[in-house]
Amino acid sequence: MNTEIALFLIQDGLTNGAIYALLALALVLVFAVTRVIFIPQGEFVAYGALTLASLQLGKLPGTAWLLLGAGLAVAAVELVQALRVRALRRIPAIILKFIIVPVFLVGLVWWAAPQKPALTLQIVLALALIVPLGPMVYRLAYQPLANASVLVLLIVSVALHFAMTGLGLVFFGAEGSRTPPFSDAQWKLGVLTISGQSLWVVGASLALIAALLLFFEHTIYGKALRATAINRVGARLVGVSPAMAGKLSFTLAALIGALSGILIAPITTIYYDSGFLVGLKGFVGAIVGGLLSYPLAAAGAVLVGMLEAYASFWASAYKEVIVFTLIIPVLVWRSLTTHHIEEDEE
Amino acid sequence: MNLLLDVRDLCVAYGKVEAVHRVGLQVEQGRIVTVIGPNGAGKTTLLAALMGMLPARGSVNYAGEEIMRVEAERRVSRGLCLVPERRELFAAMTVEDNLTLGAFHRYRKRDKTVGEDFERVYQLFPRLQERRRQMAGTLSGGERQMLALGRALMSRPRLLMLDEPSLGLAPLIVRDIFRVIAGLRDKGVSILLVEQNARAALQVADYGYVLETGEIVVEGPSAELASNPRVIESYLGFVSVNAA
Ligand SMILES: Nc1ncnc2c1ncn2[C@@H]1O[C@H](COP(=O)(O)OP(=O)(O)OP(=O)(O)O)[C@@H](O)[C@H]1O
Numbered sequence: 001m002n003t004e005i006a007l008f009l010i011q012d013g014l015t016n017g018a019i020y021a022l023l024a025l026a027l028v029l030v031f032a033v034t035r036v037i038f039i040p041q042g043e044f045v046a047y048g049a050l051t052l053a054s055l056q057l058g059k060l061p062g063t064a065w066l067l068l069g070a071g072l073a074v075a076a077v078e079l080v081q082a083l084r085v086r087a088l089r090r091i092p093a094i095i096l097k098f099i100i101v102p103v104f105l106v107g108l109v110w111w112a113a114p115q116k117p118a119l120t121l122q123i124v125l126a127l128a129l130i131v132p133l134g135p136m137v138y139r140l141a142y143q144p145l146a147n148a149s150v151l152v153l154l155i156v157s158v159a160l161h162f163a164m165t166g167l168g169l170v171f172f173g174a175e176g177s178r179t180p181p182f183s184d185a186q187w188k189l190g191v192l193t194i195s196g197q198s199l200w201v202v203g204a205s206l207a208l209i210a211a212l213l214l215f216f217e218h219t220i221y222g223k224a225l226r227a228t229a230i231n232r233v234g235a236r237l238v239g240v241s242p243a244m245a246g247k248l249s250f251t252l253a254a255l256i257g258a259l260s261g262i263l264i265a266p267i268t269t270i271y272y273d274s275g276f277l278v279g280l281k282g283f284v285g286a287i288v289g290g291l292l293s294y295p296l297a298a299a300g301a302v303l304v305g306m307l308e309a310y311a312s313f314w315a316s317a318y319k320e321v322i323v324f325t326l327i328i329p330v331l332v333w334r335s336l337t338t339h340h341i342e343e344d345e346e
Numbered sequence: 347m348n349l350l351l352d353v354r355d356l357c358v359a360y361g362k363v364e365a366v367h368r369v370g371l372q373v374e375q376g377r378i379v380t381v382i383g384p385n386g387a388g389k390t391t392l393l394a395a396l397m398g399m400l401p402a403r404g405s406v407n408y409a410g411e412e413i414m415r416v417e418a419e420r421r422v423s424r425g426l427c428l429v430p431e432r433r434e435l436f437a438a439m440t441v442e443d444n445l446t447l448g449a450f451h452r453y454r455k456r457d458k459t460v461g462e463d464f465e466r467v468y469q470l471f472p473r474l475q476e477r478r479r480q481m482a483g484t485l486s487g488g489e490r491q492m493l494a495l496g497r498a499l500m501s502r503p504r505l506l507m508l509d510e511p512s513l514g515l516a517p518l519i520v521r522d523i524f525r526v527i528a529g530l531r532d533k534g535v536s537i538l539l540v541e542q543n544a545r546a547a548l549q550v551a552d553y554g555y556v557l558e559t560g561e562i563v564v565e566g567p568s569a570e571l572a573s574n575p576r577v578i579e580s581y582l583g584f585v586s587v588n589a590a
Pocket residue numbers: 360365383384385386387388389390391392431542
């Protein structure tokens with residue numbers, strides 16, 4: 001191996017690592033706030049990439065139907081609940097939020113897609129279709145089980161992962177897609193060629209991480225999420241409901257997932273089921289941080305990206321094996337160095 | 347008579363074991379009402395149920411509305427506030443962030459007057475201002491009590507429920523805390539106070555209830571309770587006969 005290849009692999013590793021870091025942060029966030037191990041995180045990545053690919057072909061993406069369906073389901077659940085506690089005043093808001101707004105969004109995309117708008121607008125449209133799915137998924141699958149054990153929530157996550165992969169196949173078909181890069185620019189830096197897309201990925205990831213940091217440190221909702229993660233009872237006592245915190249964290253997770261998908265769509269071909277492996281690598285990174293520490297999770301994720309890049313050079317057939325085997329020494333190291341954290345009983 | 351809280355036939359059970367049995371209790375606007383009783387009587391359980399943190403049966407009327415089916419978070423935004431026995435602070439966040447979160451429902455409603463309350467709380471507890479960048483988990487026991495009370499005040503409660511605010515405090519600080527409580531009443535806040543320190547509680551309160559094994563056994567104006575032989579024997583000790 002010469003320097004040129006080594007540097008190229010570093011670039012490759014950093015690019016992928018940045019994406020894994022974003023996903024790892026989302027996983028830590030969702031786990032800290034809701035105790036859900038969010039396996040379907042990867043599906044949001046695939047949905048993001050495939051939705052953007054459909055938009056670039058001028059087609060209405062399948063996610064549109066998913067949004068309408070999920071909206072109807074949430075509306076039904078909320079209406080039944082409102083009727084049960086006789087809170088009729090909530091009905092107009094429910095219909096607006098879960099039926100009218102999704103119909104409006106889908107209508108907007110249906111009108112805009114054939115005109116093939118600029119890439120930025122396409123990204124905004126893709127996010128508008130996918131991000132609302134995050135809180136809807138939380139409402140349908142997890143909120144009714146808010147007091148269940150981590151294991152039960154994990155089982156729900158596995159089921160949801162299969163359901164969302166299946167829906168991906170239905171709505172996007174079995175072919176993979178790859179979108180054109182955001183920029184064709186290339187820079188020569190000594191022996192290394194830096195691609196514009198890599199810079200986009202790393203830059204956008206860093207920007208998103210910085211934005212998240214500001215959100216958690218300086219906004220009342222960011223603080224409310226941290227508070228819920230630290231002490232649920234305390235959070236309820238100051239008026240932060242676990243359901244609200246859950247929906248907010250799932251919204252962020254969906255946003256991060258979809259954006260990650262959009263960022264990697266020009267680098268690799270994404271199929272309806274590609275999200276799982278991508279998400280799993282973010283998960284390995286998150287495990288390095290014990291699903292608790294944001295900086296450790298991000299560092300772990302970058303490590304995963306590097307390992308993957310070098311593994312694909314030396315033993316490309318065993319790439320995934322090598323990456324996922326990393327989890328064993330990590331778990332051994334964690335179990336030796338950390339004290340067991342009791343699950344808080346309420 | 348202007349009733350802020352009217353509780354009737356409240357029963358709370360942990361599984362099959364009933365910890366609070368058919369409790370009736372009233373708090374008038376702008377009054378301090380205390381609930382005293384031995385360990386395990388159900389005082390903490392009673393407050394948690396009133397806050398909506400535990401499922402309960404019976405009727406709880408607050409500010410003219412039945413709130414039995416209202417979630418705890420919504421009760422907070424209606425001005426009900428509990429300082430729980432275990433304080434439930436956000437240990438890994440700063441003192442200031444804890445106070446900020448106390449006003450969460452007001453920030454949500456874009457209330458512009460939250461800043462004034464920071465000043466008011468810091469004036470009440472200058473120690474909190476000195477330590478506003480410190481993590482809540484590293485505060486001393488007394489400072490933690492101040493922070494718990496301060497966080498509650500940030501929500502601008504109409505009815506403040508305090509579960510043993512003097513727990514583990516030095517006598518001097520206990521006096522300060524009770525002074526703060528009396529001051530709150532003068533500003534129109536109604537208070538439901540649970541205390542082990544029955545003497546101090548009856549001194550500051552207008553009305554009192556004695557809870558034993560989940561049931562109210564005696565009630566009356568504080569002065570009357572303080573001279574009730576049964577209360578004296580169980581909760582004030584014999585000394586107070588001379589003291590009173
Ligand atoms: N989570 C729980 N599960 C089962 N029983 C409980 C639970 N919490 C409290 N109890 C029981 O309910 C009864 C009332 O407890 P509670 O904490 O309300 O008493 P208290 O009056 O606040 O006592 P103290 O003065 O010691 O704080 C006790 O017998 C207690 O053991």
